[in-house]
Amino acid sequence: MKRVLNEELVYEVLSAVEEIPKGCVATYGQIASLIGRDKNARLVGRVLSMAEYYGKYPCHRVVNHAGRLVPGWADQAELLHNEGVFLKDASHVDLKKYQWDC
Numbered sequence: 001m002k003r004v005l006n007e008e009l010v011y012e013v014l015s016a017v018e019e020i021p022k023g024c025v026a027t028y029g030q031i032a033s034l035i036g037r038d039k040n041a042r043l044v045g046r047v048l049s050m051a052e053y054y055g056k057y058p059c060h061r062v063v064n065h066a067g068r069l070v071p072g073w074a075d076q077a078e079l080l081h082n083e084g085v086f087l088k089d090a091s092h093v094d095l096k097k098y099q100w101d102c
Contacts, residue, residue: 026099061080
């Protein structure tokens with residue numbers, strides 16, 4: 001049986017994502033740590049994959065631990081570029097330069 005995500009958890013993740021400033025990115029693990037779930041980066045990814053059902057959040061500012069963009073989400077690079085975040089190659093953000101220092 002498929003587990004349904006707790007609404008409170010969903011909004012906890014989305015609230016943390018909403019705090020990422022323009023021109024910065026955060027990792028899934030970073031968001032997990034911010035909400036007190038250090039080992040749940042994949043859970044954060046799962047929540048973000050459904051974020052559109054909960055409103056408008058800057059999910060494009062979240063990347064993996066290596067700075068890689070979401071595979072198959074072509075608009076993510078453009079959204080980041082519009083905020084002044086430039087890629088170091090075709091699919092990676094330079095975390096040393098753009099990672100949110102929260």
